[in-house]
Amino acid sequence: MTAPLSDDECRVLDALDDDELVASLVELVRVPSVTGSAAEGEVQHLLARWFEEAGLEVDLWSEDLEALRADPGFPGSEAPRTEAWGLVGTTPGAGPPALVLQGHVDVVPVGDPGAWAHDPFAAVVRDGRLHGRGACDMKAGVAANLAVARALHRSGVRTARRLALHSVVGEEDGGLGAFATLRRGHTGEAAVVTEPTSGRLLVANAGALTFRLEVGGLAAHGSTRLEGVSALDTFAVVHAALRRLEASRNESADPLFAGTRLPYAMSVGRVQAGDWASSVPDLLVAEGRVGVALGEDPQAARDAFERCVAQAAATDPWLREHPPVVTWPGGAFASGRLRDGHPLAAEVAGAVEAVGGQRPREAGAPYGSDLRLYAAAGIPTLQYGPGDVRLAHSPRESVPLDEVVAVARALTVLTVRRLTAP
16 A cells, blocks of 8 residues: 655655756756766756755765776776766765765767757757657756755755765766765765666666677788688677677576566677778777676676687687687676665655556666666665666657656655655
């Protein structure tokens, strides 16, 4: 049975301004905060001003990139950057926050602008959806977090416990911002990352590692290609073995991934070979990602990948004498999960039902996120936010505005309940 709304919960919900929420989301999407760009800092400073107006105590700082990169726990990064800004807003009071609402402000590049129906950063609203890069992943979640803090402040409801908003950069290429925020000492009793979840509670994330694979050949004139060895052909041997490895690693995935066809996907995202059209290519460089299973040490995933490449090379006469080279640049996402039976999942589900939503089911996500950094820091964490991740990183990226409002309402009830619990 759904618990009735308390007077305090009703007061804060009444103070939630839907139009203000949408206007803030539009303004956020119009800042082109691609990972590693100066616009990341621009959006962090914009949010810092909004945090202050919402009555939050604000910590806005320039992150020490050199020190972070030297830290043994550094999660890695791919995009070049010269700066990074951290931002945390906390309601006044003492003690660790009872709840952290977390979101990242960086977005991936737009790709081919011609593939978009609108300017990717115009934040066009059409048919009840907001379209644009970052609308779904995940500025809608960031705007919902802000709306909760604004409503709490505007309502005048005073709570004994504290709320914190964590706004981070660099999530898309490893989690630099979340790592820096936690290293700075910002913590909480529980956290909700408002990534797009399609109405589900994501209580676990698979991990992901970025690989670089160099496969050699022997150059020759294209008209006499049999005098050479094409790196495309030698790569085909390795790629077929990697496909078999992917299949075997997905044979017994965790039940949380029921309905997900490929929880631990292996994908080649970039391939470069040769330097002249009429020459046999003597080098192919492939870059991609390999999934890390729940509970798996990322080093074990690396070892399995490297063993597979070595075994494939041993079957090929050329590769036996010219073994491929595997390196691991870029971000490293370990897996992470909320402990089975932790009350946070039931609390979020109850808040969703309290505002008229259907009770969300628990599931796992096949991609990495900041969840694993918070969980590793001892903060029980799950993901619940507006949008469908299948639209993220695509020219179809958009988010339903009624869903953004519904999530903000559920998070508002969750916040009041956690901040007023004895």
